[in-house]
Amino acid sequence: MSQWRLRLILFCALFGANIYFLPRWADWNQNSRLNLVLAIVDDGTLHIDKYYHNTGDYAEYNDHVYSDKAPGLSFLAVPVYALVKPVLHTEPARSLIWRLSSSDSFGATLNSEGTGLRDEKVYYAVVLYLVTIVTVALPSAALGVLIFEFLALLTRNNAASLLTALLYGLATSAFPYAGSFFGHQLVALLLFGAFFVAFCVARRGLRPGWLALTGIMLGYAVISEYPTALIAVTVFGYTLASVPRRQLGPALLILVAGGLPPGLLLMAYDLAIFGTILPIGYAHSALYTDIHSQGLISLVGPNLPALWGISFSQFRGLFFVSPILLLAIPGFVLWARQRSWLLELGVCLWAVVSFFLFNGSSVMWHGGFAIGPRYLLPMVPFMAVAVGVPVATWLPFLWGRVLIAVLSLWSLGVIWAQTTGGQSFPDWSQQPLWQYSLPRLLAGDIARNLGMIAGLRGWLSLLPLMLFLAAMVALLLWQLRSPSDLREASIETAPTATRDEATAY
DSSP states (O other), rough: OOHHHHHHHHHHHHHHHTTBBOOOOOHHHHHHHHHHIIIIIIISSSSOOOGGOOSSSEEEEEEEEEEEEEEHHHHHHHHHHHHHHHTTTSSHHHHHHHHHHHHHHHHHTTTTTTTOHHHHHHHHHHHHHHHHIIIHHHHHHHHHHHHHHHHHHHHHHHHHHHHHHHHHHHSSSSHHHTTTSSSSHHHHHHHHHHHHHHHHHHHHOGGGGHHHHHHHHHHHHHHHGGGGHHHHHHHHOOOOOOOOGGGGGHHHHHHHHHHHHHHHHHHHHHHHHSSSSSGGGGGBSOHHHHTSSSTTTTTTTOOHHHHHHHHHHHTTTTTHOOOGGGHHHHHHHHHHHOOOHHHHHHHHHHHHHHHHHHTTTTTTTTTOOSSSOGGGGHHHHHHHHHHHHHHHHHTTHHHHHHHHHHHHHHHHHHHHHHHHSSSSOOOSSSSSSIIIHHHHHTTTTBBBGGGGGTTOGGGGHHHHHHHHHHEEEEHHHHTOHHHHHHHHGGGSSSSOHHHHHHHHO
């Protein structure tokens, strides 16, 4: 069996699913980030004075308006928009935009009290979609492949690793945000990718020079979502702890050299706007000042309402929308009992615990209109790795298959209901599945998607995606047709290595 074919089919399946639904329109978070992209490319400026009326996520300083978001994702989208902008102004592109603006399928999804599909609105929606494909959807699909790759090495079970990667990509909140212009999925790739590169240097014989990529990814993750410093520092420490002592100095220099450019970029950005190298955008936010002023920029310490809200509540609970992630708890225990790859176990466990406690300390833990606790998304890949351990261990047993199937089906059902039901992510309804998403699904209010470009409406617009995913799953099963793949069941077969063997280049 070709591992490369498995990786390619998995990537295509996730990428196709990620790009099928269009980014939500009139979303403050996405608009704030896109406004900065438009300002840089169209106007050659960092302020968003011309655009901020479409968002409430902005900062006011010295008579100008700026995005109050970490700028990493917007910076990455700038060259994408700069490249596609000339194409969008050609006659064929203008004609396509005009056809979309007069589309009955899209028109049926609009608010009857809104302003309709004006050409300008469609143009910006197309820009938002294109930059999202490159900066979010593509990295998210690549992340699924990295999770598969790491688990295949850890468990030596391709079937379980593939199943876990698919569940991560399609049955957690990673799915809706893989098609949205938020920073969460980009930083999830950057953090886990940095960890994976460091892991390959430590245990797979990759040359130490690749640690520069680890440094770049960690640095860019931090300037894209500031709280990810909690995980970035841990991966940084893991990298240094896993190299031979004689290589510690060079490894440190390589990591710092890689992380320095993103840091300098952020400093230059903040210096140009606020006259300081510190990221203080939220300190000048025009709205929610009462929330930002509580504690340390809305951080008041871990509290039970927030911890319950992001874990088990129907409102934004991670384990309500994706109970398959509960398998991470026995997963960490099983992994620890094997006494192998304990440094990697420590990184994954800290990523999960630290982000839970951090977001459980915030007054803004709910994340506004959202599917699940979106602020936790950067740590979910590290959690998915732990999920893969019991999947690999229990898959051969009937009770294990039943348990995994039940958790998977609920996770798929809730995530897809909340992703497809309605034209925005679930609102402040305390039971969004029952009070927001399902009523919209039953009414045929399906989120805007590529099927509507072909003139398909409502539920019928989902048919091309269902056929595509069915074909991808069939291809994956065909690649896994060898019975031996299903019998390789347990983490007990995972390779172990001594410190010297693990760090030998």
